[in-house]
Amino acid sequence: MNNTSPFSFLQSFASRFQPPAWFVDEGQQKLVLFLNHVLMQEKEAQSRLLRKKGSVIHVRWGVFALDLLVTPAGLLDRAAPGATPDLLLAVATESPGVVLQSVLAGKAPPVKIEGDVQLAAEIGWLADNLRWDVEEDLSRMMGDAPAHTLASAARQALTGLRQFLAQSPGAATTAMSEPPRAFP
Numbered sequence: 674m675n676n677t678s679p680f681s682f683l684q685s686f687a688s689r690f691q692p693p694a695w696f697v698d699e700g701q702q703k704l705v706l707f708l709n710h711v712l713m714q715e716k717e718a719q720s721r722l723l724r725k726k727g728s729v730i731h732v733r734w735g736v737f738a739l740d741l742l743v744t745p746a747g748l749l750d751r752a753a754p755g756a757t758p759d760l761l762l763a764v765a766t767e768s769p770g771v772v773l774q775s776v777l778a779g780k781a782p783p784v785k786i787e788g789d790v791q792l793a794a795e796i797g798w799l800a801d802n803l804r805w806d807v808e809e810d811l812s813r814m815m816g817d818a819p820a821h822t823l824a825s826a827a828r829q830a831l832t833g834l835r836q837f838l839a840q841s842p843g844a845a846t847t848a849m850s851e852p853p854r855a856f857p
Contacts, residue, residue: 691736701739701751708741709748711803718803719747721795728792731758735767760788762796 692700712718722743729752730741740752752758764772765783775782781800786793812820 697737704739705741705749705751712748712799714806714809715803718799721747721798722749723747725759725789725792725795728759728789729756730760730762730792730796732762734764734772758788760786760792760796762786762793 712722723745725743726745726747728743730743732739732741740754740756740758741749742752742756744750763785765785766772772782809820814820815823
């Protein structure tokens with residue numbers, strides 16, 4: 674019986690694949706723009722980040738890393754190269770499969786947290802309370818009714834995928850083998 678994960682290919686590919694520097698730079702910039710878009714939809718989120726303006730957050734997952742600076746507007750920007758991080762957030766597993774399973778299950782992947790406890794608490798609040806309103810963004814592009822229909826279909830597909838993963842025999846084993854999420 675073959676017990677290898679269907680995501681093992683992704684894991685081996687991700688560990689060997691080194692994208693060009695310009696691609697990484699553009700991807701990081703787009704990620705920051707997306708995060709700020711989501712933050713601007715919730716004033717409380719900006720207020721919470723504003724308390725920690727000037728702080729640098731180092732985010733790492735395997736070979737991918739990003740340094741974020743909390744701006745005076747309560748948003749995020751990329752920190753200057755070599756900036757000393759106040760908080761380190763490192764995804765504790767390099768397996769894309771484990772991360773994907775966690776996200777699809779509605780849970781955060783296991784994360785190692787080191788540094789500023791107050792900043793970590795604010796980031797934790799953001800992770801627990803901040804959500805991207807996809808349907809609202811889609812409605813701006815295609816109208817309310819098509820956006821609602823598309824979002825409903827996506828929610829149903831996601832629910833079906835979650836149920837399928839919950840029934841898979843390897844899901845419980847994988848979840849049990851992962852270390853618990855670390856909090857400050």
